[in-house]
Each structure stands twice: as C-alpha cells, then as structure tokens.
Amino acid sequence: MTTVPFRMPSLGADMEEGKLVEWMIEPGQHVAHGDIVAVVETVKGAVEIEVFEDAEVKRLLVALGETVEVGTPIAELDVEGAPEPEAAPAAERPAPAAERPAPAPAAPPAAAPTAAAPAAAARVSPAARAAARERGVDLSAVTGSGPGGAIVLGDVEAAVAEARPEVSPLEALRQAIGQSMARSKREIPHYYLAHHIDVTPATEWLAATNEGREPDRRLLLGALFVKAVAVAARANPNLNGHYEGAFKPSEAVHVGVAVALRGGGLTAPAIHDADTLDLDETMARMRDLIGRARAGRLRASEMADPTITVTSLGDRGVEAMTAVIMPPQVAIVAFGTPLVRPFVHDGAVVPRTVVSVTLSADHRVSDGRLGSRFLSAVEASLAKPEEL
Amino acid sequence: MTRDEAMAVLAEEYGAIAPDVDFAEVDPKGDVREAFEIDSMDFLNLVTALSKRLGIAIPEADYPELTTLDDAATYLAAKG
Structure with missing residues (x-):
C-alpha cells in the first residue's frame, strides 16, 4: 500500500484555483475509479471531482471553504501497488507552490516575449514567472516568500489579488474567459475556414423522426451537429487532441459542447466518446450535460477532457x-x-435551410487543406442524417 | 383548464427554467424565447414538462402556438 497525493485538478486552461465546498468522502472510506469525491467551486460554477483509481482515503488535507491552486494536494489516498509519490511525504503539508506542477494557463512557449524580464536576475520559480507574464505582474515589485526569498507562484497570485478590487462572480467568469481567450489568440496561430451547408435533409429527417415521439425523446439539430463533428474528428486526427508543447492527437473523440450560462458566460464540457454514440445517446448526453452545466454540477473530467469543441448559435441567432x-x-x-x-439545389435556385459552419484550427498542427477535408466530412454526414 | 390556470402552470414551469426572470414582468404578447432568454434545449425541456404535467400531446408542429404567453395559455386551456 502506498500513499499518493490527490491534487486539485485543472479543469481547463482558464482555471488557476478552486474552492473546496464539499467533501463526499472521509478517511478510511474506500473509493473506486470514477467515484465523485469532492465538489469544487470554480469561476465557472461548482464542479464534481472524480477519482481515477481504487484506493482508501487516508487523510483530507484541505478544509471546506479553503481555496487552493491547481496541483495542490487536497487529500491523501492509500493505493495498492502504486509507485512512490513524487511529492512531499504524507505527514508534511502540501508542497510549496514552486514545487507543484504549473497550472495549465502558465505554460507559454519559451520564445514568447517576457513581460517579466527585468526581474530575471531574481530567484523566481518557473510557474511564478509564467504566471507573472500571463497576468502582467511586475516581478520587481513582488516580495518572495520561498526559500531564500525566491518568488513563488503564491506570491504572484497574492500580488494579483492585492492589485484588483473585489469582483462579482460574473466579472470573475468574464475575466477568466478573457484570460483564456487572450492566451489562445496570443499563442495559437489560428486559421479559419467557412462553409455553407444545406441542412434541409437533416431538418426534414429530424421533423419526420420527431413526429411520433414524446418530447423527452425528441432530437435537436444540435445533436446532429455534435455527432457530425465527432465523426469528422475521428477521420481527421490532426484536429482532435491537445497541444501542450507538442501536439498529441487523442485516440478518443470527446466533443466539448459550448453551453451559455444563465446570467452570462459560457462553459464547454465534454461529451465523452461522442463518435461512438448514436443520435439518441448524443441527445440524452447533451440534455444531461446542459442541465448540469446550468445547475453548476459538472464533473472534473467533463471540464478537462474535450478534444475538440462545438459551439452553436442555436435557432435564434x-x-x-x-x-x-x-x-x-x-x-x-x-x-x-x-x-x-x-x-442552388439540383441545378435550380430554390429555398433551402442553410447553415454557416466555421472551423477555427491551429496552424501548428494542421492547414487549410486538412481543415477543408474536415468541413466536407461534416457536410457529408449532415446530408445523410439517418446514418449518423 | 381555464386560461388563468394555464397561465399559472406556465409561471411555474418558466420559473423552473428561468428563475432569474420575473414572470409578472414579462409581456404576455411578447416572444417568450426572448423574454426568458431560453434556447432550443430549454424550450424542449419546457414542452416536455408541460406535456408530462398536463398529460397532453404537444407536437413540434404546434410549437408556434407557444410563441407568447397569451398564445400558450390559450393553447393549453384548449388542450386541457
């Protein structure tokens, strides 16, 4: 039996910290892969955190109401046959920020311009330097609390908190979205491809399919969009995966679905293995996911796992x-x-239901030719909805 | 079911979907999708809830009858 730390997970590039609002476990309790062990509040609402191994809970390290950075050990688990943990021994407090894995947002490429360059001579942890660059913090004005006065991530976070006034949850959400999107536009060389797709076959098929169904079994066009994208992503792996230093295509297709939250903002949790689901399953997953997103009960894996995202303006945009x-x-x-x-349909200009589809893709991984093939695959799927 | 009873049902069901909107402030002749800021999934959930609660069939072809609160109350009263 080996003791391993269970850490505050990163639930997306815009998450830097989480507030522990509910423990679902207690010391001595056995947990299995997939069990929900805690609820964490993020700027995007409450998220259920799952465990991904069979273990016995040894100790809870974080009290209710406490906010900790991504990567901080929040509990200790006793795992059968697990390797020795790389973090501090179980009896110690969580490792200082400088030793923790850097949160996802703090990983710009090494060649990026360094806003924090004047403080380069000071002892600064890599995570703190990256966070300072990300958030525009002047490191020369930050007092270090690490070993020998080194500036650690917590010092940068404290400087940021001190500099900004209290913000409402909606403002915090907008700031998080802004930071994430600014990082995306700064680091990812986007290219864009647009296409108009005749979805008349899809809407006609949908109307016929829904005609004899009770409302709770009806499909929405959005479910067809998600499945069509999943199928196209499966066929074009260079658009499906994560870029973290280098591109890692994903073997699974987890489609993130952008969900508008009441009051403003959005989140994009994953429908796992979307390429393997039929349309009824896809619709059921969407319904469940959207409901829980708006109720603030998403799971950590749903937040962290999307390998490609679908966003839609719906039928009123x-x-x-x-x-x-x-x-x-x-x-x-x-x-x-x-x-x-x-x-133009069958050589004549006729009224048809048409949807504009725009692909935004990362030029480090793919180019317009592949993107064009991807959109053509989406079009082909929507032309034969009965096969989706 | 009377129109008033139908309107009371609508108030409860819209309250469940859009609790941040004051039902009393919504224009009964205005577009409910705009007034309650609901999307197609919300609307489908509303139709599902109304259908189950009142035991009535609401086919997709009838969705335009639910465009405003006034229209919806009339529709539900006639169905119920």
Whole structure:
C-alpha cells in the first residue's frame, strides 16, 4: 500500500484555483475509479471531482471553504501497488507552490516575449514567472516568500489579488474567459475556414423522426451537429487532441459542447466518446450535460477532457460565428443559425435551410487543406442524417 | 383548464427554467424565447414538462402556438 497525493485538478486552461465546498468522502472510506469525491467551486460554477483509481482515503488535507491552486494536494489516498509519490511525504503539508506542477494557463512557449524580464536576475520559480507574464505582474515589485526569498507562484497570485478590487462572480467568469481567450489568440496561430451547408435533409429527417415521439425523446439539430463533428474528428486526427508543447492527437473523440450560462458566460464540457454514440445517446448526453452545466454540477473530467469543441448559435441567432480555440485543444467548430436561403439545389435556385459552419484550427498542427477535408466530412454526414 | 390556470402552470414551469426572470414582468404578447432568454434545449425541456404535467400531446408542429404567453395559455386551456 502506498500513499499518493490527490491534487486539485485543472479543469481547463482558464482555471488557476478552486474552492473546496464539499467533501463526499472521509478517511478510511474506500473509493473506486470514477467515484465523485469532492465538489469544487470554480469561476465557472461548482464542479464534481472524480477519482481515477481504487484506493482508501487516508487523510483530507484541505478544509471546506479553503481555496487552493491547481496541483495542490487536497487529500491523501492509500493505493495498492502504486509507485512512490513524487511529492512531499504524507505527514508534511502540501508542497510549496514552486514545487507543484504549473497550472495549465502558465505554460507559454519559451520564445514568447517576457513581460517579466527585468526581474530575471531574481530567484523566481518557473510557474511564478509564467504566471507573472500571463497576468502582467511586475516581478520587481513582488516580495518572495520561498526559500531564500525566491518568488513563488503564491506570491504572484497574492500580488494579483492585492492589485484588483473585489469582483462579482460574473466579472470573475468574464475575466477568466478573457484570460483564456487572450492566451489562445496570443499563442495559437489560428486559421479559419467557412462553409455553407444545406441542412434541409437533416431538418426534414429530424421533423419526420420527431413526429411520433414524446418530447423527452425528441432530437435537436444540435445533436446532429455534435455527432457530425465527432465523426469528422475521428477521420481527421490532426484536429482532435491537445497541444501542450507538442501536439498529441487523442485516440478518443470527446466533443466539448459550448453551453451559455444563465446570467452570462459560457462553459464547454465534454461529451465523452461522442463518435461512438448514436443520435439518441448524443441527445440524452447533451440534455444531461446542459442541465448540469446550468445547475453548476459538472464533473472534473467533463471540464478537462474535450478534444475538440462545438459551439452553436442555436435557432435564434445570426448567420455566422467565428470562434476562438479553447487551449489546449486545436480546433473549434462554430455553427451559425440555420436560415432559409435561396440556394442552388439540383441545378435550380430554390429555398433551402442553410447553415454557416466555421472551423477555427491551429496552424501548428494542421492547414487549410486538412481543415477543408474536415468541413466536407461534416457536410457529408449532415446530408445523410439517418446514418449518423 | 381555464386560461388563468394555464397561465399559472406556465409561471411555474418558466420559473423552473428561468428563475432569474420575473414572470409578472414579462409581456404576455411578447416572444417568450426572448423574454426568458431560453434556447432550443430549454424550450424542449419546457414542452416536455408541460406535456408530462398536463398529460397532453404537444407536437413540434404546434410549437408556434407557444410563441407568447397569451398564445400558450390559450393553447393549453384548449388542450386541457
């Protein structure tokens, strides 16, 4: 039996810390892979944290109401046959920030311009330096609390907190979105491809399918969009995965679905293995996911796992949208509102329901040719909805 | 079911989906999707809830009858 730390997970590039609001476990309790062990409040609402191994809970390290950075050990688990932990021995407090894994947002490429360059001579942890660059903190004005006066991540966070006034949850959410999107636009060389797709076959098939169904079994066009993107992502792996120093294509297709939150802001949790689901399953997952996103009961894996994202303006928006990639993903697909347009069909201009689809993709990983093939695959799927 | 009873049901069901909107302040002749800021999934959930609660069929073809609160109350009263 080996004691291993259970850490505050990163639930997306825009998460730096989480507040422990509920423990679902207690010392001595056995937990199994997939069990929900805690609820953490983030700027995007409460998130259920899962454990990914069978273990016995040894100790809880973080009290309710305490806010800790991503990567901080929040509990200790006794695991059968696990390797020795790299962190501090179980009896010690959590490792200082400088020794913790850097949170996801704090990893710009080494060649990026360094706003914190004047303080380069001071002892500064890599995570603190990255965070300072990310958030525009002048390190020469920060007092270090680490060994020998070194500036650690917590010092930068404290400087940021001191500098900013109290903000409302919505303002905090908007700031988090802003930071994440700014990082995306700064680091990811986006390219964009747009296409108009005749979705008349899909809408007609949908109407016929839904006609005899009770409301709770009806499908929405959005479910077809998600499945069509999942199928296209499966066929084009360079648009499906994560870029963290280098691109790692994902063997699974976990489609993030952008969900508008009441009161403002959005989140994009994953529908896992979306390429393997039929449309009824896809719709059921979307319904569940959207409901829990708005109720603030998403799970950590749903926040962290998307390998490609779909965002849609629904049936009441405008014609087209161009989206910003959500790091560390490398592609996002934006659907405008389906509109009845004059369209050439079978050699004649006739009214057809047309949707604008825009792919935003990462030029470090793919180019327009592959992106074009991807959108063509989406179009082909939507032309034959009965096969999705 | 009377129109008033139907309106009371609508108030409860919209309250569950859009608790931040004051039902009494919503224009009964305005577009409910705009007033309650709901999307197609919310609307489907509303139709599901109304159908189950009142035991009535609400086919997709009838969705335009639910565009405003006034229209919806009339529709539900006629169905119930």
